[in-house]
Amino acid sequence: MGAVAIDMQRRTILKQAGAAMTVGALAGCLSDGGSPGGAPENTEDESTPTETSTEETTDETTTEETTSEETTAESNPSLQNRSVEIVNAGCADGKPEEASVEFNESESTVLVTGTIRTSDPCYVPKLGNVNYDRESGTLNVTIRAKKKEGEGVSTCQQCLGAIEYESEFAFSSGVPSSVSVSHESQGETKEVTSAGHGSGEATEGA
Structure with a gap:
């Protein structure tokens, strides 16, 4: 085999190896990061629940005991x-x-x-x-x-x-x-x- 043929074969092998490395790298990025741009694929909307405390207000009506003392002067x-x-x-x-x-x-x-x-x-x-x-x-x-x-x-x-x-x-x-x-x-x-x-x-x- 001549020197030219050997050189061409070597270039072909290097191109194939470089293409394989590029595909592997892209596959790794897609596996780790999800969608392009670094945005997470599944964003969970975690809403912090607001704890509502319902205080029952007891309407206590204070009844003042009114003693009807009819004074002697009035009687x-x-x-x-x-x-x-x-x-x-x-x-x-x-x-x-x-x-x-x-x-x-x-x-x-x-x-x-x-x-x-x-x-x-x-x-x-x-x-x-x-x-x-x-x-x-x-x-x-x-x-x-x-x-x-x-x-x-x-x-x-x-x-x-x-x-x-x-x-x-x-x-x-x-x-x-x-x-x-x-x-x-x-x-x-x-x-x-x-x-x-x-x-x-x-x-x-x-």
């Missing part, structure tokens, strides 16, 4: 009206100074009647201090004797006087629990009587 009646008028005026002739209290629950009134002793008969009864404590249900009344004014006063009888009066107190609903009566005459004030509701009519004299 007792209120004083609506008051009045006093003269019944008679004259010489005392031994008449005592006195007063009486009458409770009329059906009409929600308290009637006070009495006699005030004065220096002479020329006096008239007037309402003095009237204090009503609604909380305790206590009525304190002062009836005072006032000297008459005008014609005829100078001709008044010269004797000790006895002024009889009647005084009424009207309430909203019901009557007070107790009543005390004082007289104011000749510069002096003194309690004449007191009465509690349920005791009926109370009469006391000085």
Whole structure:
């Protein structure tokens, strides 16, 4: 075989060997990397699950215990009206100074009647201090004797006087629990009587 033929044969063998190496290299790349460009063939979409915690909110309704305490002031009646008028005026002739209290629950009134002793008969009864404590249900009344004014006063009888009066107190609903009566005459004030509701009519004299 000549030198030229040997040289050509050697070149053919080298070309075949180079082609075989190129194919092997490509096969290895495809096996390791998947698709061309280095992108992974199977991309797993791993989603991190969001843990949702459902908190049950208990709607606790706090019920405040309201104690309906009706105060004594609200349960007792209120004083609506008051009045006093003269019944008679004259010489005392031994008449005592006195007063009486009458409770009329059906009409929600308290009637006070009495006699005030004065220096002479020329006096008239007037309402003095009237204090009503609604909380305790206590009525304190002062009836005072006032000297008459005008014609005829100078001709008044010269004797000790006895002024009889009647005084009424009207309430909203019901009557007070107790009543005390004082007289104011000749510069002096003194309690004449007191009465509690349920005791009926109370009469006391000085």
